[in-house]
Amino acid sequence: MRVSLPRCGTRYRYMPLLNGATRFGLVSKFFHWAVFLLFVNQYITGVLMMRLERGHTVLGFAQGDYYTWHKSVGVLVLALVLLRITWRKTTRLPDWPSAMAPWEQRALIWTERTLYTCMFVMPLSGYVFTLAGGYNFKLFGLVALPQLIAKNAAVASTAQFIHAATAYVIVTAVGLHLALAIKRHAVDKDGFLHRMLPF
Secondary structure, X not given: OXXXXXXXXXXXXXXXXXXXXXXXXXXXXXHHHHHHHHHHHHHXXXXXXXXXXXXXXXXXXXXXXXXXXXXXXXXXXXXHHHHHHHHHHHOOOOOOOOOOOHHHHHHHHHHHHHHHHHHHHHHHHHHHHHHHOOOOOEEOOOEEOOOOOOOOHHHHHHHHHHHHHHHHHHHHXXXXXXXXXXXXXXXXXXXXXXXXXXX
16 A cells, blocks of 8 residues: 655655565654654753743643653554564564675664664653652653552663663764764765655
8 A cells, every 4th residue: 555645746656555575664664763753852851841940831831731741642652663673573684785884784783773772662661660669650741651650769770770771871872873874875875764754
């Protein structure tokens, strides 16, 4: 199945839902960019909720609002990542460019595996920290979540450390992943970025 996307004038190009030999399909691209944007949101709201003083607001939202939003989006990210991993494991992946060096393939595979691990560990550790720390919340302020983990200071402290450390690993892995992709696209000029770009 293909989805038509408007182009300039009356012409159209078609983006397949499934991955092809040279490019990722619409479903894979949706998961990729949705998770990326949600993680950007998490970094922004994480900074705001940690630095915003009580009684102050940013864009009309208080510190507690950002905490609730950050935790709620974290649960959404965890669910989306599980779906993304399932999709990746059950569909074919595009072939590597024929001119790509083995070390580049290994580096990209390493960064991808690291990022997939972090995408799962980060929201999970945040959720464990929330429950074990006694900071349960309502999902988007509407639905009360079950207290699956009893309050435990040691567990909360460990989860908090893992959550924070994973953030630094993600930034490092994303930087390396992006550098390798840009190198292929801009230096080797093989159009590598078009494999995953949404346009």
